[in-house]
Amino acid sequence: MKQYLYGIDFGTTNSALAIFDEESREITHTIIIPSLIYFHQNVAEGHVVGEAAVAAYLSDNMKGRFIKSVKQVLSRSSFTETRIHNKRYNASDLVAIILKELKDRADQLTGQYCQKAVIGRPVFFDDDDVQKDTLAQTRLQKAAVLAGFTNIRFQFEPIGAAFAYEKSLVKKEKVLVADLGGGTTDFTYLVLDPEKANSNDRKSDMMANGGIYIGGDSFDSTFMWEKGTPYFGKNSKYEATPGKVLTVPVSLFANICSWEQMNFFNGLRIKKDIEDYYYFSGNDRKFKNLITLIDNNLGYSVFQSIEQMKIRLTEKNEASFRYHQSGIDIDENISLAEYENIISKDIERIANYLESFLQKNNIDPKDIDSLFLTGGTSMVSSIQSLFRKKFPHVKLNSGDNFKSVAKGLAYSGYLFEN
Incomplete structure (x- = not known):
């Protein structure tokens, strides 16, 4: 029987799942859905997720309960629950609905009930606040369990993006990865080497990471x-x-x-x-x-x-x-x-954080061989201009802005060896 690993990028705007065949060591499918939940006005009709949430929301004349950007409440201790049709839902409950939708779609494709997943997380859920960060990951872990996963590892989202980019390289490079999503902007500086793509030990390749709670x-x-x-x-x-x-x-x-x-x-x-x-x-x-x-x-x-x-x-x-x-x-x-x-003040905050990230980690921009930008917000003109001005000697690279992270997470099976 084939063994599968799911790489899951639970995002503020969209969520993606990549199915990794552990025998062939290839990604067989990638699924992406909007991170949306709609609870019908008629309680008997229940709820729908993803693309169907928008259609149901419109067909119900927008009378039900529409949930978007639920990722952003993961780190909020002030958010304990919300009541929908007299039923209580906490943050984990809401996230689990989206994760389960992804899992169900993937399980249909594989014909198996997969319980093994590498789940992405931002470098910081909420601006370098350890207490909030711990709360957010705990809630995300609980959501994954509620969705049906029992064997779970977490990976920083920009590292996932880096591993996806690594598949396109022909030589070793020092790469700065910027993952610009709906909720956060994360940076990782690491060594990528196509000869080490299947290695079980990548810790020494991770030189620096950081993030800021600003996104699309x-x-x-x-x-x-x-x-x-x-x-x-x-x-x-x-x-x-x-x-x-x-x-x-x-x-x-x-x-x-x-x-x-x-x-x-x-x-x-x-x-x-x-x-x-x-x-x-x-x-x-x-x-x-x-x-x-x-x-x-x-x-x-x-x-x-x-x-x-x-x-x-x-x-x-x-x-x-x-x-x-x-x-x-x-x-x-x-x-x-x-x-x-x-949006200039938001761009300035990202630019200031990037500068402090480079200084804190003693990264000389001239040492960077390659830039890899991913996430939907990376396409904003001001973001493109920011990186071109900061690193005029380096080419901007990008992959699939909505699937790269999930694919890279699926390539992170080495985490289960530890």
């Missing part, structure tokens, strides 16, 4: 704050007392700029506050948009519009931020220069 979701949140929230009443005025006109507190709008908060943005108290502000604003139309956004669970569709605009700006110098749903109308042209200015 950060860009989307920043953009939403600058360009989206004004359409939902961020600048609305209300009459607190007769003759005393104030601006609605901006703190209210932070909740619609972060998916991890929007997912659970359904408390009665905050809804009452919003309704009061709407009344005292004289029924401001833009503030009404905020009520519509929350009541109709439109957050995902708004952020999809932002994501589509971001993707178009990787190829063009201008794109539209366009959204028309349930009376909410947004149609604004955004230039590449304007977008880059909006």
Whole structure:
């Protein structure tokens, strides 16, 4: 009977699983799904995952419960559980739903019930905080067990990406790997050697790793704050007392700029506050948009519009931020220069971290033979420019931005030898 190992890249935006045949030492299939869960409005219909979650969400007229970017709550001690149809779900429960979907699809392809997996994790789940990092990995481990895995190892995601890249090399290289995902940006500096691709001892090849809690979701949140929230009443005025006109507190709008908060943005108290502000604003139309956004669970569709605009700006110098749903109308042209200015502080934080990473680990940029960028956020123009300016002598390489990590994790079977 064939023996298989699954390499699993559980991501903020997408999740992938690579099936590794341990006899032939080849990857036979790679599966990728959006990291999405949708709980139907009708509790009897249960939930769906991945591509089906979007279809069900739309067919239900966005009335059920839509969960996105659940990876970002793994390190949040403040998140203990959420209630969906009067059932409690903690972070591990939600992650397990996605992992089990991947496992079930893979098991159908292999015809086996595989319990062996190398699961990727960011270098830091939450900015070099040991306590939060431990909490996140513990929750991820529990989720893997709930999904049906019993033989589990963890590998840093950029190391997984590196092992995938190593398959394309013909000689030894010192490589800086940058894995830029939806939630984090991770760096690994290591020696890659095609002659050692199947070695069981790679510890000596890992020279440095680090990461920062900034990714594509950060860009989307920043953009939403600058360009989206004004359409939902961020600048609305209300009459607190007769003759005393104030601006609605901006703190209210932070909740619609972060998916991890929007997912659970359904408390009665905050809804009452919003309704009061709407009344005292004289029924401001833009503030009404905020009520519509929350009541109709439109957050995902708004952020999809932002994501589509971001993707178009990787190829063009201008794109539209366009959204028309349930009376909410947004149609604004955004230039590449304007977008880059909006996300410039996030880019600067990544650049500053990269500089400190190089200095801390005594890495001379001139010693780097190759750069390997992976992850969907690596395609953003400002990210490409950052690396070209920092390393003008080194060619930027990339693989499949959505499957590279999973494939490299599947090549990490040496972890089971320890």
